[in-house]
Amino acid sequence: MxxxxxxxxxxxxxxxxxxxxxxxxxxxxxxxxxxxxxxxxxxxxxxxxxxxxxxxxxxxxxxxxxxxxxxxxxxxxxxxxxxxxxxxxxxxxxxxxxxxxxxxxxxxxxxxxxxxxxxxxxxxxxxxxxxxxxxxxxxxxxxxxxxxxxxxxxxxxxxxxxxxxxxxxxxxxxxxDVIGCEIGGSLKNVIALAAGVCDGLGLGDNTKAALMTRGIREIARLGIAMGAERDTFAGLSGIGDLIVTCCSMHSRNRRAGILIGKGTDPAEAVRQVGTVEGYSCTKNAYDLAKKMGIEMPITEELAKVLFEGAPVGESIKKLMSRPSKNETESQFLS
Ligand SMILES: NC(=O)c1ccc[n+]([C@@H]2O[C@H](COP(=O)([O-])OP(=O)(O)OC[C@H]3O[C@@H](n4cnc5c(N)ncnc54)[C@H](O)[C@@H]3O)[C@@H](O)[C@H]2O)c1
Known part of the structure; x- marks a missing residue:
């Protein structure tokens, strides 16, 4: 005991x-x-x-x-x-x-x-x-x-x-891997908010899958730069927590995102749902990414939607028309 x-x-x-x-x-x-x-x-x-x-x-x-x-x-x-x-x-x-x-x-x-x-x-x-x-x-x-x-x-x-x-x-x-476990657990809320926005807009499963897989990629990029292990992001604190948060109505981050996708003002959506840690985490993660020089395109676009009034449609267009690249960082580097 x-x-x-x-x-x-x-x-x-x-x-x-x-x-x-x-x-x-x-x-x-x-x-x-x-x-x-x-x-x-x-x-x-x-x-x-x-x-x-x-x-x-x-x-x-x-x-x-x-x-x-x-x-x-x-x-x-x-x-x-x-x-x-x-x-x-x-x-x-x-x-x-x-x-x-x-x-x-x-x-x-x-x-x-x-x-x-x-x-x-x-x-x-x-x-x-x-x-x-x-x-x-x-x-x-x-x-x-x-x-x-x-x-x-x-x-x-x-x-x-x-x-x-x-x-x-x-x-x-x-x-x-303390850093990896914490970064995965914290930043999945950012991607869950974005996933909710897409659900609120009535977009499809392809979009959600894209957000989750490209989302864990950018979370890992930041985490690894902070000293985390790549493997951690494929585990419970990484993709595991991301899946549960992006797919469940228990997630307040996703629920707030759905309201935003349906047209509610972001701050009002957060007020209605309650504890929505992905909201402040989007700003903090974006600030950290900028400080460390790490590219986090989904986080950046979500920050613009949440805090700068950027239209969601424009952000999706921007994400879809980024320069072509290889899928994994190692291929990219070689
Ligand atoms: N809810 C989940 O499923 C879940 C799962 C894993 C981790 N977490 C984490 O656990 C933490 C708490 O989440 P939750 O879902 O229990 O939140 P919650 O909104 O259900 O409850 C928050 C509680 O924190 C306390 N609190 C609020 N403001 C406070 C203040 N100013 N000073 C002192 N205490 C205050 C109150 O007791 C309040 O009931 C969060 O960081 C969350 O990410 C939650």
């Missing part, structure tokens, strides 16, 4: 809490918002985040962040925009031997840092890992078979996370 505190009582935090509680771990969920906890205590669920899923009564719920003290593992389940502020608040209570497991997907606005880099600044003495992969909260919470991967610079800690979180319905693989 492990002692685990989950920061964030959103869909994913709660789904992991249920999964860990079912596996017999000692689970506490921290929320910044008393009303989320009151709602769960009153109704047994949090309909706004995880409709139709009952939250185990054995899970401890609190707004007291000192509940992160003395735990084997603290899982960060907060949207990426708020990860730094929550981690700074938690830092005074976290023991040095607690493993921090990041599940937030995105890049920090301004610094363009990955979430585990942000967390390392907040918890300099702790081991920081990432847990990522195709794992819709709605399905994890219902015990639908799911596979994810964990990556960490400390192999022993990664093995501990794997052993602790794996069970009959949740299978955790270890991967040594």
């Amino acid at each position: 492990a002692t685990i505190t989950i920061l964030g009582s959103g869909g994913f935090g709660l789904s992991l809490a249920i999964m860990c509680d079912n596996a017999g771990h000692d689970v506490t969920v921290w929320s910044k918002f008393q009303d989320e906890i009151d709602t769960i205590n009153r109704t047994g669920e949090l309909k706004s985040k995880l409709p139709g899923v009952l939250i185990n009564k054995t899970i401890k719920l609190t707004t007291d962040i000192s509940a992160a003290k003395g735990k084997d593992m603290v899982i960060v389940g907060i949207p990426s925009n708020f990860v730094r502020s929550v981690c700074e608040e938690a830092a005074p209570y976290i023991d040095k031997d607690t493993i921090i497991v990041n599940t937030a997907k995105g890049l920090e606005a301004g610094s363009l840092k990955r979430m585990t880099e942000v967390e390392k600044e907040c918890f300099p003495d702790n081991i920081i890992a990432v847990l990522t992969g195709p794992s819709h909260a709605e399905e994890v919470a219902r015990g639908i078979p799911t596979t994810v991967c964990t990556a960490c610079e400390n192999r022993e800690a990664a093995n501990f996370i794997q052993q602790t979180l794996s069970n009959n319905t949740f299978r955790v693989y270890v991967n040594d």
Whole structure:
């Protein structure tokens, strides 16, 4: 049995809490918002985040962040925009031997840092890992078979996370490539937004397949330039998470994209859907690509649609009429 505190009582935090509680771990969920906890205590669920899923009564719920003290593992389940502020608040209570497991997907606005880099600044003495992969909260919470991967610079800690979180319905693989796992998990949201736009426009399966395969190619290009392994992008945190996000109505990024494709203003679409991390990630990824001199044509066009009012039709035309090239980078280079 492990002692685990989950920061964030959103869909994913709660789904992991249920999964860990079912596996017999000692689970506490921290929320910044008393009303989320009151709602769960009153109704047994949090309909706004995880409709139709009952939250185990054995899970401890609190707004007291000192509940992160003395735990084997603290899982960060907060949207990426708020990860730094929550981690700074938690830092005074976290023991040095607690493993921090990041599940937030995105890049920090301004610094363009990955979430585990942000967390390392907040918890300099702790081991920081990432847990990522195709794992819709709605399905994890219902015990639908799911596979994810964990990556960490400390192999022993990664093995501990794997052993602790794996069970009959949740299978955790270890991967040594922290950068690749994080970049794949974060930037798939950009491509999912674009896939939603195409769905909203009523374009076809060919277009979606093109976006996904050319999308993972440009994500990998950026990731490799940052030090990631090419192979990671063919795995759970890369193409795996991209498939689940581009094809499912559970994806808020895809749902926001569909609204945009149907003509809703991008900012309004994001307001209507809620947590749409692909929106800010598009800007951050585009800024990072420019800073690093990496070509990311889909991300660039989506950024123009989302933030500069570019007409979607023009962006698609531009993508389709780029100079002819070979499909893979190695052929291109040779
Ligand atoms: N939902 C999924 O299927 C899923 C799967 C894998 C990873 N993730 C990642 O997990 C993270 C959380 O996603 P989610 O789906 O649970 O989000 P959510 O929108 O369902 O919930 C967000 C929760 O975060 C907390 N929160 C919001 N604003 C906050 C603030 N300012 N300060 C402190 N806490 C705040 C609240 O408890 C809120 O309920 C994201 O980074 C997401 O990419 C989600």
